[in-house]
Amino acid sequence: MQIKSKIFEQIEIVMKKGILEKYSPNDRSNLIALLQDVQEAYGYLPEDDLRAIAEYINLPLSSVYGVATFYNQFRLKPLGKNVIRVCRGTACHVKNSANLLTALETELGVKAGQTTRNKIFTLETVACIGACSIAPVININEDYYGRATIKEIPKILAKYKKEETPKNKIEQLANAE
Numbered sequence: 153m154q155i156k157s158k159i160f161e162q163i164e165i166v167m168k169k170g171i172l173e174k175y176s177p178n179d180r181s182n183l184i185a186l187l188q189d190v191q192e193a194y195g196y197l198p199e200d201d202l203r204a205i206a207e208y209i210n211l212p213l214s215s216v217y218g219v220a221t222f223y224n225q226f227r228l229k230p231l232g233k234n235v236i237r238v239c240r241g242t243a244c245h246v247k248n249s250a251n252l253l254t255a256l257e258t259e260l261g262v263k264a265g266q267t268t269r270n271k272i273f274t275l276e277t278v279a280c281i282g283a284c285s286i287a288p289v290i291n292i293n294e295d296y297y298g299r300a301t302i303k304e305i306p307k308i309l310a311k312y313k314k315e316e317t318p319k320n321k322i323e324q325l326a327n328a329e
Contacts, residue, residue: 178210183219187226196227232267232274234312237291241280249288253277255302259309
């Protein structure tokens with residue numbers, strides 16, 4: 153009984169975000185659209201929301217989880233502020249992108265597919281970035297680093313490790329006026 157009330161509370165929370173109200177209850181055909189909307193709201197799929205969706209569209213949680221884990225687009229854990237993608241395509245592989253990946257794992261203290269404890273970085277591998285002429289390539293957010301070397305890794309990461317201090321924010325606001 154208590155589990156059911158918790159699920160209904162979570163459904164209400166998701167409803168308040170305006171997600172579930174766009175869809176008819178018990179309509180299983182809306183599963184992927186619901187998952188996309190929840191992920192857009194949170195940046196990932198929280199477990200409680202998966203339960204709420206399962207209850208709302210009358211599907212077993214295992215089925216909802218199965219769809220969420222089948223498609224690459226869905227994430228069950230939040231991403232870091234900066235997402236690092238290491239190309240593992242043929243051209244990058246030949247140019248030793250595996251060594252770049254190892255250097256990044258060592259520098260960050262995480263393996264590919266993981267996020268640092270401070271949530272600053274998520275490290276991923278991708279099949280191909282599509283920049284073969286400048287292999288090996290890593291991508292951080294919207295920035296691309298071609299012909300990347302292991303020696304450059306600390307310098308590249310330093311750019312993203314810088315966190316704005318309150319003093320810097322005040323200075324930026326003052327300069328903007």
